[in-house]
Amino acid sequence: MTKILIVGGVAGGASAAARARRLSESAQIIMFERGNFVSFANCGLPYHIGGDIKDRSKLLLQTPDSFLARFNVDVRVMNEVTGIDRQNKTVTVKNLLDGSEYNENYDFLLLSPGAAPVIPPIPGIDNPLTHSLRNIPDMDRIIDTIRMNKPEHATVIGGGFIGLEMMEAFHQLGIKTTLIEMANQVMTPVDREMAGFVHAEIREKGIDLRLGVALEAVEFMPNVSVASQDAGEPVAHQHLEGELKLSLNNGEQLTTDLLIMAVGVRPETTLAAEAGLKVGELGGIWTNAQMQTSDPSIFAVGDAVETQNFVTGQPSLVPLAGPANRQGRMAADNMLGRSETYQGTQGTAICKVFDLAVASTGTNEKQLQREGIGYEKVFVHAASHAGYYPGAEIVSFKMLFDPQSGKIFGAQAVGRDGIDKRIDVMAVAQRAGMTVEQLQHLELTYAPPYGSAKDVINQAAFVASNIIKGDATPIHFDEIDHLTDDQILLDVRNPGELENIGYLEGAVNIPVDQLRQRINELPKDKEIVVYCAVGLRGNVAYRQLVNNGFKARNLIGGYRTYQFANA
Amino acid sequence: MTKILIVGGVAGGASAAARARRLSESAQIIMFERGNFVSFANCGLPYHIGGDIKDRSKLLLQTPDSFLARFNVDVRVMNEVTGIDRQNKTVTVKNLLDGSEYNENYDFLLLSPGAAPVIPPIPGIDNPLTHSLRNIPDMDRIIDTIRMNKPEHATVIGGGFIGLEMMEAFHQLGIKTTLIEMANQVMTPVDREMAGFVHAEIREKGIDLRLGVALEAVEFMPNVSVASQDAGEPVAHQHLEGELKLSLNNGEQLTTDLLIMAVGVRPETTLAAEAGLKVGELGGIWTNAQMQTSDPSIFAVGDAVETQNFVTGQPSLVPLAGPANRQGRMAADNMLGRSETYQGTQGTAICKVFDLAVASTGTNEKQLQREGIGYEKVFVHAASHAGYYPGAEIVSFKMLFDPQSGKIFGAQAVGRDGIDKRIDVMAVAQRAGMTVEQLQHLELTYAPPYGSAKDVINQAAFVASNIIKGDATPIHFDEIDHLTDDQILLDVRNPGELENIGYLEGAVNIPVDQLRQRINELPKDKEIVVYCAVGLRGNVAYRQLVNNGFKARNLIGGYRTYQFANA
Incomplete structure (x- = not known):
């Protein structure tokens, strides 16, 4: 036995x-x-x-x-x-x-x-209005505090899964919320530019989001004592009315009724x-x-x-x-005598942030840089299902891969629909050892309510394969602010889009459908940096240019990637 | 050039x-x-x-x-x-x-x-109230007919993608609809027992679904003539008020205002x-x-x-x-001088049928039987996301595989949520050549609104691997009606479930949580055919029985698979 x-x-x-x-x-x-x-x-x-x-x-x-x-x-x-x-x-x-x-x-x-939740040794952090959330008693304590103190304002420290979920919980309860994150982004499993979409969503919902700031000190200012022995707390942690004065490392101060520490485990x-x-x-x-x-x-x-x-x-x-x-x-x-082996962790993860989902699998760009692994990346923004069928939403998708072997390093996605599906597909493809070229052949479910004949993933694979084969010379959002005098920006969208959405300073505007007629307006001795909304028309223009003997590069993921990268 | x-x-x-x-x-x-x-x-x-x-x-x-x-x-x-x-x-x-x-x-x-749509040579089929749907003019003609004739009843012949979608379109327009399919199921890419869920949904919406019946003759009974030259039709096909008398091969007759032929292309x-x-x-x-x-x-x-x-x-x-x-x-x-090769078609497909999605990839059981390929199958019914988070729906999932090599032959799924995702995952896994054992290790996105820590696919892989390793001896829904005197049925659900949902005639009921105490009520000389709602508790009971020296088999997919197999 x-x-x-x-x-x-x-x-x-x-x-x-x-x-x-x-x-x-x-x-x-x-x-x-x-x-x-x-x-x-x-x-x-x-x-x-x-x-x-x-x-x-x-x-x-x-x-x-x-x-x-x-x-x-x-x-x-x-x-x-x-x-x-x-x-x-x-x-x-x-x-x-x-x-x-x-x-x-x-x-x-x-x-x-x-x-266990990490509680940094911040002066004053041990007070009855500060909680972390890991188990049922933690949850009960937070609920008790809300029920008894009726906080008008809550502060969450940490923009990871728990932090984001608690931010949303407070918002749902009608509690004004501040989210403080020490890094320059929330959701560190994705890269900074993908987190930009999340930041925009968080701010749009009225959350006071503060990035790149740390909590330095907490001062508990008690008001009336409201004992809560029911919740099984030690006396020191009994719920007390009052407020907390938070001091941040940028010199700012903040008064809050409830503090959640969610900086990690x-x-x-x-x-x-x-x-x-x-x-x-x-x-x-x-x-x-x-x-x-x-x-x-x-x-x-x-x-x-x-x-x-x-x-x-x-x-x-x-x-x-x-x-x-x-x-x-x-x-x-x-x-019990079997022999099963665990086959490594991709870290596939997803988080709901209001109406958005943000998800990733594999390694991100920050990790690849840290490990010194050479990589290439593509961005695609495409509809979650056929654009002509109601309810389609943009899937913003990033894929990292080895430009030599085509090996998949990782994938990230943000959007209001179909995010879990795309990252699941990538998680399976990566685990199976598929290359980005092989992703071109994926045969995914398609009917107008569910997908597109060329899915986001197929499209990303086309772009990646074009790069690998030399059919596309990419330029990325983070290079746009460092162009030289030998490069010029060409915006191939329609003038209305530039006006409504914005554009890159100094860009020449020739809509893609006029390019063949107006191609001689462009110089042959400079590199033409083409961009459109998401990169698709940019590629059409790019191909036209290089096939006509111009030097060109296409902004992968288009203006949309650039625009949200710093959000 | x-x-x-x-x-x-x-x-x-x-x-x-x-x-x-x-x-x-x-x-x-x-x-x-x-x-x-x-x-x-x-x-x-x-x-x-x-x-x-x-x-x-x-x-x-x-x-x-x-x-x-x-x-x-x-x-x-x-x-x-x-x-x-x-x-x-x-x-x-x-x-x-x-x-x-x-x-x-x-x-x-x-x-x-x-x-092109197949129009079988049925007497009377060439009439102004009969349409097929392949292109924009076809669509316009159908819309014109609806607008002018205000049909109260429509009939769709064929339960494939177009047939099902047209059925739903008519239903949305408030037109009573009959769907006639010659086979004993709609959506032939999935197997009969999976189509059962679709049949139940179709009937629940008030559609007159007739399976295993063919159209034999059509008689056009004109009423008033309403010319519609605007729609660009030849005179013979101008929209005419009137009705069609349909004769079916089972002797039934049917009067309808509009007939859609959707038997294939x-x-x-x-x-x-x-x-x-x-x-x-x-x-x-x-x-x-x-x-x-x-x-x-x-x-x-x-x-x-x-x-x-x-x-x-x-x-x-x-x-x-x-x-x-x-x-x-x-x-x-x-x-243009490249060398790209098409890598075969899995036939990944999905169809929306009212609130359900039904989808599949790879080969189905009918095809495997036709080709004489040996296979095993599993059924899993599991929540589309964490059961405790609102909105979870049952994903009914079937997977076909080679019991020797573990190779994936195909997968099918039906349900109200997360169907496209599961079949996409399977389509990728199959294309990548993964085995069902490897599916155990899939690391899919999980947060309560999106999935489960053990996803439907992981669960199906566990069941399949148990079968392959001999840890489970399956019995399938289609064997239940042919048990011998050497087998007895054991229902391990709670009595309330038997009462509310139904049960298999002749089953002994011992809830799984009482089995250890009551195991001696069961005979050791007979094979015990265990079942529960979906197969999960059945497996717990099955393991207990065989580990105690009983002969047993577990009904894969449980009562739910059996129940819908004939719907």
Whole structure:
């Protein structure tokens, strides 16, 4: 009889427990959770705060009782594993309800402790109106604070997934919101110019978005005391009416009624490190591809571990639910004698930001630059489905690839419709090892309500292949502000578009459909930098120019990419 | 200077013309179209009739003038190419406006004539109230008939894409509709049991759906004559008030005000065949992978050609817009000295049927049986996104694969949300040559509004891999009605579900969460056929049974698959 102990009862741990039982009726399985809840819908918390998910109980996917009934798993909530004796293969467990301690032996131990919110050591940060959001009690505290204090203004620090989702939740509740992000963009999985679309959306909804600014100090200015022992908080954290004065590193000050710290998470490795298990250079538990730690009897999964980046092969920390679930399943397989290997993490991710979705897979440009990997990029802005059918929205799409081999490095997309689909397609293509040339041949679903005969992805593949074959000489948005005297800008849109949307200073305007007649207005001794709205007409003009002996380049992604790059 | 003639100015022809010009400024390009319109939105026609696309001009994507201005292509509408002299590399063209004829020589000729609606030789079918729908004049005639005759009842013959879309259009216009299909299902790209979901939706909307019935005769019973020469119809086809009496092959009769024939299309091969070009066994123009016909100076693309089925390698006729567009682009490349190869057709397709989408890629079960290819299948019914987030809908998903190699044969999906996405993912995975085991590792976008940590596709891959590894012994919906005395049915749902949804006659009911306690109620000498709602709890119970030494099988896709299989 194999005895398996599992530390942590959410995504990875719960998946492992269920899979282990399906594989073996005789295994003894005990799952320890220091909190009060197992298998809760972590990712749903902000949506319950914002009111999209009305019923709190929907977030509680399993209970200790349901786990016992279905999977015969002994679930021990409020039981914290405090130590591992690897020699004797036992753990020390502290019952948090009565403070007692006991030991439990194991054949295999699975660590799925997750990650904890990072709270930077900012003066005054420890106050009753500042919260982070990771679990059900965190959520309950935030809801209690909102219910009791009726805040008029909230501030969110951090523009990642949780930060953006909390910003939207507050906005839905009618609370004026400030979002502060230290970097020059939100959603760091995408590159700066793609985040520009998100910034525009956030500002349009009336959010006070401040980029490139950090919180330096917090001052709690209490008003009336409103005790909230119901929420199970320590006295220091009881809800108090009052406000916070925030000092930012640009000298600005800000008064707010509620502060959410969402600057990131850090792997929970204390238990693993104290047991002498190898911890990786990024601070996550090291595992091999079988999800086995440096001790072969101990496995680890989820937000606490480092996995291999699918593109670079480098270690990475990717605290996402999908990988955690699959790793848990795999660890159970391997503990019970199978041999399954985890095949790297692409970091495929998506976030809803008001009416937009922003998503990515693989590596972004910042990472490629950091790793010193040569790359090329294309931008396409195309309709989510046939433009003549109602409801089509622009998909703004970026693809990064190796200009030599055509290998896909990554993809990013932003828009109001069909974003998840395009990034899913790219995630599959990348995992399968397809090249950008092969993407030309993709045969995707098409009917007017769902797609286009030439999908966004096909189009991006055409552009990328044109570049690889030398049929297109690209110029990118970030080069436009550094043109030389040997280059001239040619805007091939219609005059009305220049007027309504804007244009690049100094551009000559010849609409593409007049170019053949007016081509002699252009100089042959300069490089002509062509652009249009999104790059399509620009390419038609570019081809005409080079086929007529001109030197030319086409602005990939057109004016739209340039325009939002700094939004 | 290369001179390229193109026959047909819609998807394939128009794509080829544009691409050819981008590649060569000097090529002479003439595009002949016997109709009045080039590059129109074929796929949008039913949606304009139904009113979703209000503005008719949105369907006209390009005009001869716009083609000339942008691409310097000489577009000749109402000019029909009537003959090819391959020896002298010339075509004969008839100007349909004045009846004159002329010749035009070519270096390369591209045939993109499309396909024409099949009108079976049914007595009385040639009458003024019977229409097919392929182009703008067809659409205009149908709209005119509706406007003038104000039909109260319409009948559609054929349950393919056009038939289903016209059914929906009539329904939107408040016209009672009968849909008649000779086969026992609509949407033949999917298998019968998946079409069941569509049948249920169609009937729920009040459509009179008749399956397995054919139209045998039509009798036109004129009422008042309402001339409609404006619509450019020959006198015989002028709109007349009156009704049609339809006789069906089951002896039933039906009176209707308007009849749409949508039983399929046939490649337009007359020109090619008369020129002695090779025509394939399915009746489409034969081409090699370069889209070259048996005459190296003549290329052919689109609905008129046979392509290789991606899975079986057999010739196939796939009249879809995506392949036509890509083939046109490729043919232009090859005419101008490149070497691009078309890489087979998966037949990826999708259709909106009221609130449902139904989609597929690759081969279906019927085709695999016909080809004698061994396969296994799985069914999964899972939420389109996290169940706890509002708006989640069930994705009903079928995957066909090789149980030896894990190769993906095809996939089908039906539901109200996320159908296009799942079939796109499968289309990419199949094209990339992934196995069903590899699909387990797919890392798809997940946030509660968009997906699940374990996506439908991951789940289907888990089930398929369990079968391949022998961790699951499947039984399928179509075997349930043929159980032997050595098998017993075990329903592991909760009693309320049996009551509300229905159950299989003769099943023993032990809810999965009670199975461990009550397992001794089951016999060890019989095979236990386990089922639940969708197969998930069934698998938990199945594993418990086999791990306890019982013989068992799990109904893949559960009661839901069985229930809709005959709908």
